[in-house]
Every structure is written in C-alpha cells, then in structure tokens.
Amino acid sequence: MKLTASLRTSAAAAGRGLDFTHAVIGGGVVGLAVARSLKTKLCIEGRERLYDLCERWNIPHKKCGKWIVAQTPQQLEKLQQIHALSNDLNVPTSFIPLPKASTLEPLIRARAGILESPTTGIIDSHTYTHALLGALSSAGADIALNTSLTSVRALPDGAGWELTTRDAATGEESTITAVTLVNAAGLGACEVNNMVLPAERHMKAFYAKGSYFSYSGAAPASRLIYPAPEPDLAGLGTHLTLDMAGQARFGPDVEGGAGDSRVCAWD
Template sequence: MLASKAAGSLALSRGHGGLRRHLHATSAPRADFTHAVIGGGVVGLAIARQLSQRPNTSTVLIERHAALGTETSSRNSEVIHAGIYYGRESLKARLCLRGKHLLYDFCAKHGVPHRRVGKWIVAQDDAQRDQLEKLRGDCAALDVPTRWVSEGEVRRRGEGVRARRGALESPTTGIVDAHALMAALRGLFEHHGGLVALRAPVTGVRPLGPGRGWRVDVRDASAAGEATASVTAEALVNAAGLGAVHIHNMVVPEARRRKLYFAKGNYFAYAAARPRVSRLVYPAPTPGAAGLGTHLTLDMAGRLRFGPDVEWVDSPDHLAVSEARLARAADQIREYLPGVDPERLHPDYAGIRPKLTHGGSAQMGANFDDFVVHLQDGRDSWVDCLGIESPGLTSCLAIAERVHDLLYARPT
C-alpha cells in the first residue's frame, strides 16, 4: 500500500500544461508526486479527484490534448446506464451499478445537469422478446428495477414508438451533461490541490525500482520545438482511454503486449418536431454484437439523436461521420419509430470505443469485453484501466473508488 507523501519537486502550471521543472538544492531521491494519472477524460478526472482527497498527498493529471475530455468522454450518448446488459459477475456490471448511484448523487450535490428519463428496450418478434425476458431475469438477480410494458401500453403512450412484442422499461436509466460533469470533477480536483498538465503526450514510462515509484516522460507540446520533461510519482494510474493500451505496452514485456481495436460509432441528429419521445428507446440487443443497436437518445434540451452504430476503423482519428451509413441507420430507426422522416436525419458526430478484442460483444455472452481495472504486472503501485468503453461514463466514480482501493485497500 502507498504511504502518504507531500508533493515533490515538479511543479505544473494549473490547468495550462507547460511542464516546468524546479530543481531543489538537495540531491536526495524523492517522487515529484504521490499519484500520476495519465488520461484526462471523465474516468481519469474521476480517479484524480478521488486520489487528491487523500491527506498529505499530491496528484498530477497528465493529458496529451490541449483540453480535457476531448475523446470518448465527449463523443458518446451521455447516458446514465442502469446496468442491464453486463451479466451478474462482470466488473462492468459491478461498476455500472455502483457508479449509477454515485453519479446521480454527485450530479444532485454539485449541480450537474441530468435527468432520470427512463428507457424502453423494444421487441419486434418472439426471439427479441425472449432476449428481453433473459435480460429481465438478470436484472432481477442484480436488483436492477425493470417493468414489462405491453404493446398496447406502448401505443397508448402516443409517442409513435413501435414495440410489436412489448418493451422492457428501465426506470433508473438517465442522461447527463458529460461536459458539465467533467468541469465539476476538474474543479473539485483542483480545489484539493490537484494539478493538470495539458498538451503533454507521454513518450515513455518506466519503473524506478522496488518501492521507488515511476518515471513518466512527456513531450511538452506547449513549448517551442521538441521540449521534453519527466514526472516521477509513487503510484501510476493508466486511464488513457484510446491511448491506454499504448501506455500499457510501454511497460510490460513484449509477450504481454496487447492490441486495441477501434469501434467507431456514428450519430445522427433529427431536425423535426415530430415524433416527440420523452424517454430513451433501444432495440432489443443482438447477442454477440459490439454495440447495443442504433438507439434513440435525448440531450438535456430534449432533442432527439440516434446512434451509435458500429464501424470498425484502423485509427481513433477517424472521427468524420460516415454519411453513407445514414440510410441503413434510418431503416433500423424506423423499425421502432416508424414516424421518423429520413429526410430530416443528418450527420451529427462520431465517437470511438476502445475494444480489447475485434468484434468484442457489448453484452454478457460469447466474446464479451469486460473492463480491465487492476494492479498490473505484480506491482502494487501501477493500476491499468483498459477497454473502458460504455458504460464508462456511468461507472467513472465507481472506477475511481476501485483504483483508490487497489492502491490503498486491496479490493477483490
């Protein structure tokens, strides 16, 4: 377990990158920080905020971009998931269930815009209904509230949703303003003395020896030329999202290196007043699929958007919406919302989900991709967070708790 230790010799400009080293007169070895967190998305922010609350410690958050949360954290559906899809034993299920409650409480306490809008997962045939009945059984085992809604009740609601074989209602599903959430987490992190290094892509990570912590080398993109700097820390947390496997591979032996696969999700906005739907609507999940289907979500203003689909790409930089996929998306949407006018759908944005296997399933079953959040390589001061896709936003505060406990309390 880690000892509590005050900040060391490296000072970072608060919130503006610009790594500037301040050398002490003494030559005694000492870590610059107690904790270094790599990755400034919502998960990295939640972890950094959690660790910064420990007394007599110091925490630095290292982000390669010029702003926090510009990758997966700001390019998703902004859904607070109920924990329906991930089975009874997975880490995704445990962290989503815990994270959902933590997130609702956090948003209420800190004024982060959110709404508990609920969700319908709709079935159009007997096979889909059987799939939803299985989900309902899993939810009962996990104490996740659900309610069966008949096809007649769906019609009587008058919102134009089609569910030929009924729908499974999730009353605890909601939506959140992800940008406001990240701003709140950053404010609390800095309030507790945390420091943010922006424009600081990591170029190397290496252990300093037993009990001596870690050295993180970065390129200081805020400086002229190719300036470099280093940070030392007692504990290292890899929460780099789309770059997490790259960071992982800097440290582990070649035989244990991993590959990351990129599942792009295209989103489409809807520019019409009708149909007007007051809840999220998802199709019944397809077993083994890498996503949950092109579903209907709402933003905080009540505007409809649809997505994401699944498009495998070679690079996380492929962020332009694939307009050629709109026609297929429209067909899928009209299965459960037949009143949608395809002419009023238009490309909105795209996001990338980090997958640990190609074709990795989004729900429990064959080829299921679970979260990886554990102490790595037999070391007690390095936590890896790999494959943090959906429900990563919902789970962020629970992931932060787990990372803290891995470093200080050793959870199972």
C-alpha cells in the first residue's frame, strides 16, 4: 500500500478552498545555493527526469526560464556566487546584459544584474498529480486518501515496519506491514520522523505561512522573476510566477516563523 502525502495534501488543500494549478520545475539554482549535497543531486537529476516524463505522458509544461535580479552590488555578488556554484554543478546559468534585458522584458527593472536559469519551467500540477495516480493504480498500488499515520514500529531483525493508520471519516484503524517506509509526509515529515527515531533524534517543525497575490492584468513578464537571495531573509523572497495560461501571480511572502503559535501546519 502507498500512503501518498502529495495526493492527500492536494485533496486537503482543495477542501480548504485552495487551488494549485501549476508547480515550478526548479532549475537547480536559487533553492540549492545553500542546500545539502543530496538534495542538490536529486533536484538536478529530478528536473531532467520530470521534463522527460512530461514529454512521454503528454503533461502540459513549459520551459519558460527564470531570471534572478539583483538591485545592489551586494546582491550582484550573491548572483556571481550562485553562477559559480551552478558551473560546478553543470547547471546552466548566464548573465543577461542589462540593455538586452530591457528589450526582452521592458517591465522588469534590475539595477545591478540579472542571472538567467534557462532550464527552470512550470508544469500543470493537476494533470501531473492525476497522471501519477493513474500510474500508481496501474502498478497495483492502493491509494489511501484522508488516512493518517498514527504509529510506526520496527519489526524484529530488520524485517521491515508495522504501520498503524486511521481513516479520517470512520475512525477505523488498520495495520500495514512494509519492507520499506518512505517518509514523504511534507509538513508532517517531522511527526513521522519522531515515530521512527529515538527521542534524542526527534525533530521539531517550525512553520511559516506564505501568501500569494493574484494579478488580473496581462503578465508583466514572459518568464519567472526571482529576487536575489538575501542572507537573513526567510524563504526565497517574493517572486513572480506564471501558470500554464500565462497568468501571473506574486508570492509567497513569509508570515510567522519559529515560536509563532498563530501559524500551524494547515494554515
């Protein structure tokens, strides 16, 4: 059986009136500037595999590219560091001359510099999620939506895991045994981690809330626009993203943080 947090989260989000029509296919640049090596490796490899899957499964997507803009000399220095790291990782990036940038994107202002990530793109997240659902079902997997994991017990002699789950609608509990347990619980990953590991290795989640702002007019750019990363800024900064229809939105901002009781996992 496969308890898929991504599908469960999509269903829960829909129930709260949220609508995620697209997702960003990361180019392996901004978010990985401070990432650990495993995440860096998997993101870069996953980007190419995801584009390949989109082509094979006819999932709507667009390799629109991304600009990271610097407004100060300090931000430009950060872009130069990202560019050097990208070269080391064989992730394509290049600086766009500001006069050329003004021609390509007249409404985008960058006082110090622009770094381009041409392999960044967007994907229709609804079609992608349903394609994964179909593939899992065809492979014989059972999908348990609205089902929470309540406990995990290691079986003797490394034989696997015993998982206890609870159906949200009926409250009925079930027991599942599995050779391998993958913790892909998203916002609940720390909770699952703490079910498995001893107390001295428990982790605590610190939540922050991000809001997006819609833009009703014509999109001011034809690609994603990100600010240069700031060292003391939570998140990646408010950026401009596009959906598959070319509509723009801005976000996310960051509200709350460590110790802020107003923000919880499902806000």
